[in-house]
Amino acid sequence: MKNLALVTLIWAFSFSLIGEYLAGKIDSYFSVFVRVLFASLIFLPFTKFKGISVKFALRIMLIGAVQIGLMYLFYYNSFLYLSVAEVALFTIFTPFYVTIVYDLFSLKFRPLYLISVGVAVLGALVIKFSGLNGDFLKGFLLVQGANLCFGAGQSAYKFLLEKEPLINQKQIFGYFHFGAFFVVLFAFLAFGNFDKISPNLTQIIVLFWLGVVASGLGYFLWNSGATLVDSGVLAIMNNALIPAAIIVNLFFWYKPTDVFRLILGAVLLYASLLIHKRIMKIYESK
Numbered sequence: 463m464k465n466l467a468l469v470t471l472i473w474a475f476s477f478s479l480i481g482e483y484l485a486g487k488i489d490s491y492f493s494v495f496v497r498v499l500f501a502s503l504i505f506l507p508f509t510k511f512k513g514i515s516v517k518f519a520l521r522i523m524l525i526g527a528v529q530i531g532l533m534y535l536f537y538y539n540s541f542l543y544l545s546v547a548e549v550a551l552f553t554i555f556t557p558f559y560v561t562i563v564y565d566l567f568s569l570k571f572r573p574l575y576l577i578s579v580g581v582a583v584l585g586a587l588v589i590k591f592s593g594l595n596g597d598f599l600k601g602f603l604l605v606q607g608a609n610l611c612f613g614a615g616q617s618a619y620k621f622l623l624e625k626e627p628l629i630n631q632k633q634i635f636g637y638f639h640f641g642a643f644f645v646v647l648f649a650f651l652a653f654g655n656f657d658k659i660s661p662n663l664t665q666i667i668v669l670f671w672l673g674v675v676a677s678g679l680g681y682f683l684w685n686s687g688a689t690l691v692d693s694g695v696l697a698i699m700n701n702a703l704i705p706a707a708i709i710v711n712l713f714f715w716y717k718p719t720d721v722f723r724l725i726l727g728a729v730l731l732y733a734s735l736l737i738h739k740r741i742m743k744i745y746e747s748k
Contacts, residue, residue: 465687466699469680474706476676478714483668488661490538491654493669495646498530500673501681502639509636521622522634523641529615530638530681531645536607543601552605554586554704557697559613564693567621572745575694578738585730586701588723616696620688631686638681694738702731 484493544552557579565571619638623631661669688696705728712724 463687463691463695463699465683466691466696467702469684469687470699470702470706472676472680473703474710475714476672476680477703477707478710479668479671483665485541487658488665488669489655489658490541491646491650492659493672494534494538495650495654496669497673497677498639498642498646500670501678502636502643504674504678505632505636505639505682508632510630510633514634514637518626519634519637522619522637525615525618525622526638526641527645528611529619529685530642530677531649533608533611533615534646535649536604536611540601540604540608543604552602553609554583554701555606556609556613556700557582559610560617560697560700561693563610563614564617564621564696567617572694574741574744575697575738578694578734578741579697581734581737582698582701582731585727585734586704588727588730613697613700616685616688617693619685620693620696623686623689631682631689635682635685638685639678692738692742694742695735698731698734698738705731 480493484490540552558576561572561575561579565575623629691699705724708724
């Protein structure tokens, strides 16, 4: 839980940095490519190449390719059809994908989990809801593609590592970034705008932070933390980023926000965790 909370804080700052310094200024495919490149290089020295089965390494690479690689392709293209607020709004459905995909992997269905997850979604909706424009279906579907990739990736990683509890995750997490690297490299070469790949010093520092801290350390802590908590808690924590990002924007970039809705939504998110603890006890007693 501590890992997930720390990463939530890191990603809250990163979201603001992207909006302030990169979005619309640097090619998005280039930004993603650099992030994953830095993350891959950071984990390269720790990666264990001997004693790891090819099958296991390929599975980790596939998870990374989906959770980061494909997710970013859906996510960045959604901005062609949606405002930033609408993209943020539509990410609230990620918790449902986390619980459903994990239950599919586990071959079991826990319907009561959808209650606590639903309360978390309601809390995020209260915080982020604003009017929608009339042409958002394509954007909505693209964001759901991103949500599904991110939710499925972390659920698959959690399920796979629960089968290998003794493995040192630091030694195998490089494969996660390697898998994402090949996807974003292809996307950058195929779709990148090479006229917008000359970052200034500030943007280089931001990209370094995003690659080393947000992507490198962040995804490692998030996915390793996912193996330590219940799938329902993991699902709920996926929406904790929304109030955290708004608070960062409010206090560091002085962005206007509805404080009442922020507090109400945060209370609902906290309540969803309390409800989920009760639900967990119900399943544990059976």
